[in-house]
Amino acid sequence: MDFLELLQVLDSSLRLAIPLLLACLAGLFSERAGIFDIGLEGKMLGAAMMAAAIAAITGNVWLGLLAGIFASVVLAGIHGLASITFRGDQLISGVAINFLAAGLTVVVAQDWFAQGGRTPSLDGAARFNPIELPFAIGPSDAAETGRRLNELIAEASPIQQVYSELISGHTLLVYLALLAVPLSWWVLYRTRFGLRLRAVGEAPEAVDTAGISVIRLRFVAVILCGVLCGIAGAYLSTALLGGFVKDMTAGRGFIALAALIFAKWRPWYALSATLLFGFLQAVVVRYQNVEVGNFTVPVQFMDALPYILTVVILAGFVGKAVPPRAGGQPYVKER
Amino acid sequence: MERMPRWADIVLIPLVSLIVAFMLSGLMILATGEDPMTAATTMIQGALGSTYGWGYTLYYATNFLFTGLAVAVAFHAGLFNIGGEGQATLGGLGVALVCLALPWPHWTLAIVFAALGGAVFGAAWAAIPAYLQAKRDSHIVITTIMFNFIAAAVLNYVLVNLLRPAGSMDPASAKFPEGTNLPTLHEILAVVGIPFSKSPPANVSLFLALGACVAVWALIWRTRIGFEMRSFGKSPRAADYAGISTTKITMIAMLISGGLAGMMAVNSVMGESERLVLNSVEGAGFIGIAVALMGRNHPFGILIAAVLFGFLYQGGAELGLWTKIPREMVIVIQALVILFTGALDNMVRWPLERLFLSVGKGDR
Numbered sequence: 001m002d003f004l005e006l007l008q009v010l011d012s013s014l015r016l017a018i019p020l021l022l023a024c025l026a027g028l029f030s031e032r033a034g035i036f037d038i039g040l041e042g043k044m045l046g047a048a049m050m051a052a053a054i055a056a057i058t059g060n061v062w063l064g065l066l067a068g069i070f071a072s073v074v075l076a077g078i079h080g081l082a083s084i085t086f087r088g089d090q091l092i093s094g095v096a097i098n099f100l101a102a103g104l105t106v107v108v109a110q111d112w113f114a115q116g117g118r119t120p121s122l123d124g125a126a127r128f129n130p131i132e133l134p135f136a137i138g139p140s141d142a143a144e145t146g147r148r149l150n151e152l153i154a155e156a157s158p159i160q161q162v163y164s165e166l167i168s169g170h171t172l173l174v175y176l177a178l179l180a181v182p183l184s185w186w187v188l189y190r191t192r193f194g195l196r197l198r199a200v201g202e203a204p205e206a207v208d209t210a211g212i213s214v215i216r217l218r219f220v221a222v223i224l225c226g227v228l229c230g231i232a233g234a235y236l237s238t239a240l241l242g243g244f245v246k247d248m249t250a251g252r253g254f255i256a257l258a259a260l261i262f263a264k265w266r267p268w269y270a271l272s273a274t275l276l277f278g279f280l281q282a283v284v285v286r287y288q289n290v291e292v293g294n295f296t297v298p299v300q301f302m303d304a305l306p307y308i309l310t311v312v313i314l315a316g317f318v319g320k321a322v323p324p325r326a327g328g329q330p331y332v333k334e335r
Numbered sequence: 336m337e338r339m340p341r342w343a344d345i346v347l348i349p350l351v352s353l354i355v356a357f358m359l360s361g362l363m364i365l366a367t368g369e370d371p372m373t374a375a376t377t378m379i380q381g382a383l384g385s386t387y388g389w390g391y392t393l394y395y396a397t398n399f400l401f402t403g404l405a406v407a408v409a410f411h412a413g414l415f416n417i418g419g420e421g422q423a424t425l426g427g428l429g430v431a432l433v434c435l436a437l438p439w440p441h442w443t444l445a446i447v448f449a450a451l452g453g454a455v456f457g458a459a460w461a462a463i464p465a466y467l468q469a470k471r472d473s474h475i476v477i478t479t480i481m482f483n484f485i486a487a488a489v490l491n492y493v494l495v496n497l498l499r500p501a502g503s504m505d506p507a508s509a510k511f512p513e514g515t516n517l518p519t520l521h522e523i524l525a526v527v528g529i530p531f532s533k534s535p536p537a538n539v540s541l542f543l544a545l546g547a548c549v550a551v552w553a554l555i556w557r558t559r560i561g562f563e564m565r566s567f568g569k570s571p572r573a574a575d576y577a578g579i580s581t582t583k584i585t586m587i588a589m590l591i592s593g594g595l596a597g598m599m600a601v602n603s604v605m606g607e608s609e610r611l612v613l614n615s616v617e618g619a620g621f622i623g624i625a626v627a628l629m630g631r632n633h634p635f636g637i638l639i640a641a642v643l644f645g646f647l648y649q650g651g652a653e654l655g656l657w658t659k660i661p662r663e664m665v666i667v668i669q670a671l672v673i674l675f676t677g678a679l680d681n682m683v684r685w686p687l688e689r690l691f692l693s694v695g696k697g698d699r
Contacts, residue, residue, distance in 0.1 A: 104363075315473050
């Protein structure tokens, strides 16, 4: 593997890590507030469908993004209603939301477009297109010189290669998602809201005693989770791919959940965990079976690796992952 | 009156939840421009209007009985086993290995060992999350979810690299030998002279599943270990104080749960496809959660709920065949049933409770 090939794999790792990162941060806000969320998958799927559908109808990807966020927030609202207002089982609510999204996306897409549960494929202004950063070698240079982009990058200096291949040429959502990491850290650890949010996941009775509404705080966290999942889903169908297909999240919501545990419910760790899992996906996409010396690592093992790593972390053999203390329990005010 | 009568808790609340879920589904069908009544009659006709329909309904119901019982057994011990999908996947592998190992002379012998194979593999797959829960306090919901994905990868590897016959392109095992083919309901009922459609895959495993219902009932309410499981499920600390071992109960409950989920493969792999294919479970592991919820974790309730979901599955297939409503509509109905009977239970319960209590006060 030469340097450029490595860069290409890292580039695709980054692109594949973004939906995981957004969903992981989404789960972070929800679970830090004490609401378990195994419905990340469903919310992403619902958002992916709505974003692609509205982008296809209006031709405007921003309206698509808003619609995707809206769909995800509606599902998040159902989760909030079930687990906060009616003190239902948060896990069962998550399972229901995953099913609801899996079914509804196909039913709605079929009803609107009659293309077998897909949306029409998107192009131009109906999807997020790569941004060429200043001084990077990109498609415009290729068009100017009349040569292929790969050749131009191959001839450039290593620093220019890193800049053009890895850093430049992503869609806007990729840069936004990366910015969401320090922002989430700042909100959680440097604002009053963040302090209360973390407290409500550890000791809701203390927050309640301080005169702050547990219900409202938890709802805000769940809705934030919906917004982030919405961006993640919209990214899948309008940036990573151009259009929605049935079950397109393909377990990403659960990988994000795994990453959340791997990251021990912390924003910066979430970035490294999702980049690692994105890298594993990129390797699978590019190489299928991986040769290590004389031993061939089967592609299925690479597929399962994020889940295996998470189980190992959960088992506490490599650093213990301790979830928020009040996670999963509905809060009942003392009378 | 301090509480609601028992029948309201067991019958009325699930019924009201179900009606709400169905009404919402009807509204959704209406929103797609189709007629909900036509949809309902298509489903009822297609699933219950002929022995052909019944054959499929009962075939699906058999799967859901196993996975529903699996979820219920774990629930009684206070454990949420969301890994039925993976355990049934591995159960399929166990059943396939047994069926392919020997030239079985007769199905009666084969089914015993296949059921054992499925149960052992399913239980083994549940054992690791159970151990990690009991000993290392790893949240069993998360580990069983992870194990579902790992199971899918394991099965994929085994089918592609080990069990695929030479020269075949599909990731599937060889056809099982003839001696393992289970009699269908058509063949069984023909013995007593009842005509039954030949094509549906419902088979003798239905009776195995019914036997499992009785066995689970006896286990939970008639044995010491069942009592210990229920005590532990109600109050782990009290159970611990009474000398019930946390590790033992967690392990036993999950092994039985995984074994039941694994035995589903006798119906789907040995009875229907007669070879091991990718995704033979088809979501039945998750539907087990809905079935257990609706059936209030009691084998009799689970039986009714399993038939209901079998009807939804078969009816949904017919819906996709004869109307413009895609069969995914059934997943929506299923989601609404889980939502209303499970997560939004209190939305139905609280108003009903208030109603009963106010009526109760009037009596005094």
